[in-house]
Amino acid sequence: MSEPGRPPGRRAARWRPCRSRQALLGLVALVLAGCAAAPTRPGAPDPVRGFNKRMFAFNNTMDRLVLKPVSNAYIKVTPKPVRTGVTNFFRNLGYPYVAANDLLQGRVQAGVETVDAFFWNTTVGIGGLFDVGGAMGLKPLEQNFGATAGVWGVNEGAYLVLPLIGPSSLRALPGIPLEIFSSPLYYTNSTGGQVAAKAVETVNTRARLRAQIQRVNEALDPYAFLRSAYRQRQNYLIRGGRESSGQELLEELNLPPGAPKPSAPPDP
């Protein structure tokens, strides 16, 4: 609806700057709210557990039937230095996304270092095949949008297991398109090339993390294990890679209710 006596186009012209200003102010407020970061709570409920468990089973089946056999074959036919180069290449492609999150979290130094690592890897490191930045001591923490929103004070929302993606949360969802659009691969012209690159990245990642995947599968309750690990890891990223404070370590000992106090003697 346009205001009476004013052409719609003119209203739009007045409206846009106002919205932009509001958005900017909102963003600044959110960034400033960094000191009120919203970590995940250990005992938080799992409101869509039924859906999550089904997706977890689906992902495991896909992994067992497709990804694991392919990655095992990949390991057999690919020398380790080649796999390291592939790992470096795709990690470097993710650095623009990491740097954007560093900066959105207000961690300017971390953002500059990530950009620095991307520059050296892409140039001297021949497109990222060699981790030159890492050799220079530049080892960016792999930040994501879920952690960024947590730094802004956004609550985690429901824990989610997404098909073919894995652990996530309501607050992390906007990170999926952001990650896609911030990857240099997205701006290449060849769709076939993009698909092939994604396939190689997937298989290489599965190969690189095979030991950790085995650890999850060997857990007493793999779903609960992964949920806890994901949420703790997100908290670690929200803290900017810092360990829990002494107070937080102590508080954990007293959870859940009924646990013995640190000074209490154990049962005989």
Added chain:
Amino acid sequence: MNARFVGAVMIMAGAILAGSLPVARAAESPVAGQIQTQATAQAGPVQVVERLHQGLIEAMKKGKKLGFDGRYKLLEPIVTGTYDIPYVARLTLGSHWGALDEAQRKRFIGLLGRYTTTNYAAEFDRYDGQQFQTESQQSLQQGVESVKTRFTSGDGSKHHQFTYLLHRQEGAWRIINVVVDGVSDLSLKRSEYSQVMQSGGFQALAARLKASIDKLAHRNE
């Protein structure tokens, strides 16, 4: 999308787990000293952690020669001498602990001790030059201290922060939790075990622990 699946799935699991994580293959203390098989009242928190690390290094260096059974025999007295397994058992089960009878508690403590040692013996099976370095010690409250250590992979390319939490029990310092890159072993176990307790009770928990011990022991056969 698949990449993100595996990445997200594993980034989390990746950073992770105490001595039981595959990512962490080794430990070496800069402080030389003989491995003792029993914690002593005189050993401070740092010495207790370094005793564990030295034991892990020895297990790895002799990894192939000893095999799983040999590593288990080597590590069992070290783990039980540096960890307060009965206390960890109570912390892990939290409010479920009160529902167990005495026989069940003893059984759970025994299984948790075996599970902890089995994890170490299964994971720390080869030595590529990895190191642990003690960085700092902090008093959190009377009778509870943290010890921060840094793990470095054999080629020096990977670093992980291992933070141990210890309490003093009858004059001896013992480990009650370990946090690796922000992921707490105690929290992971609580999440898992409470789910199993809720869905199947103690018998299910004991059965799954035993099955997991057997699986880990035969992993590399």
